[in-house]
Amino acid sequence: MTTPIAVVGPTATGKSELALDLAQRLDGEIVNIDAMQLYRGMDIGTAKLPVAQRRGIAHHQLDILEVTETASVATYQDSAGADVEAILARGRTPVIVGGSMMYVQALLDGWEFPATDPRVRGKWEAMLAEQGVAALHAALRAADPEAAATILPTDGRRMVRALEVVELTGRPFAASQPRIGEPRWGTVVLGVDRDTGDLDARIEARTAAMFRQGLVEEVRGLLDRGLREGRTARRAIGYAQVLAYLDGDCDLPYARERTLIGTRRYVRRQRSWFRRDSRIRWVDGADPELLNSALAQVFSAAPEAER
Structure with a gap:
């Protein structure tokens, strides 16, 4: 079978293990679609599978960025798409796994991204830096109420992009x-x-x-590699909270609690996003026959020649 399989859904549901099982059964290779797992050195806080636990299965789109670099959905779309096509050309099954919502939609739906303009983006970035996320969210609410209702009021980077797109295109x-x-x-x-x-x-x-297992030590080590300068990596759940602890803004129990709360909130967003996609065939991560249930879904949806 060579029809690609995407394994998506909320954090901590068991996607990685299922993806490994599917790749092992179907002679596949894995393509990561978790934005934070693109970063080298961000291992513990992203639950990245160690090499020793990857069962000898090839993994793509892991450890390709430094923490100082900004993860880009458009760049990911191009490079991950090339990985999928190369795996197909080898006659193997691409197994795409992760829960980064916009990355999933970009890869599977061929998202065409509006152009960017450094001048326009810089204006909104300056507003974020000088006036904060509340002011930026108010500007977005005035320009595009629907976007303001769907983007987290703490997600400054995405609000900047939304305002840039609205200004450049004149459309929501x-x-x-x-x-x-x-x-x-x-x-x-x-x-x-x-x-x-x-x-x-x-x-x-x-x-x-x-x-x-050492998340605090991992973050300390990444500081020497420029974590503070990274616009995306330093905001990752767990990393942002540990940075606050290392800066003396909170104690360690508070950082741990905020990490837990942040993860739960993110799971709610993931559920809401993925449940809107009628193409998704849902399986229960707690099912003792999970692999068989997943295979049944895959083969019922695959072309007849591959069943």
């Missing part, structure tokens, strides 16, 4: 986003989720494990 930010249709390459899209209580417990356990 949503007008530049792709329509959901047939996914590229005929990809079968699986969504992994769990009961909320079960997932909350997993998030709590994962957060505790990250701090126990």
Whole structure:
């Protein structure tokens, strides 16, 4: 089988293990679609699978950026798309796995991104730096109420981009986003989720494990590599909270608690986003027969010649 499979859904549901199982069963290679796992050295806080746990399966789109670089959806779309096509050309199955919502939509829907203008972007970035996210959110609310309602009021970077697009195109930010249709390459899209209580417990356990395994030390090490200068990496959940602790703005228990709360909020956003996509075939991450359930979904959706 060579039809690509995307394994998406909220954080901590078990996507990585399922992707490994599918790749192993279907002679596949894995393409990461988690934006923060693109960064070298950001391992513990992103739950990146160590090489020793990858079962000898080739992984793509991991550890390709320095923490000083800005992750770009458009750049990812091009490079990950090339990876998928190269895997297909080798006669193998691409297994795309992760939960970064805009990255998933960009890769599977061929998102065409509006141009950028350094002058316009600089104006909104200056407003963010000088007046803060509240003022920027108010500007967005005036220019595009729908975008203001869907973008987190703390997500300054995305608000800057929305305001830039609105100013350059004269249209709402949503007008530049792709329509959901047939996914590229005929990809079968699986969504992994769990009961909320079960997932909350997993998030709590994962957060505790990250701090126990050395997240603070990981962040300290990344400071020497320019983490503070990174516009994207330093805002990642867990990394931002540990930076606040290292700066003396809070104690460690508070940083841990804010990491937990931030992760739960992010999960709610992921659920809301992915549940709107009618192409996704959902499976229960707690199902003891998860692999078989996922394979049944894959083969029922794949072209007849590959069943």
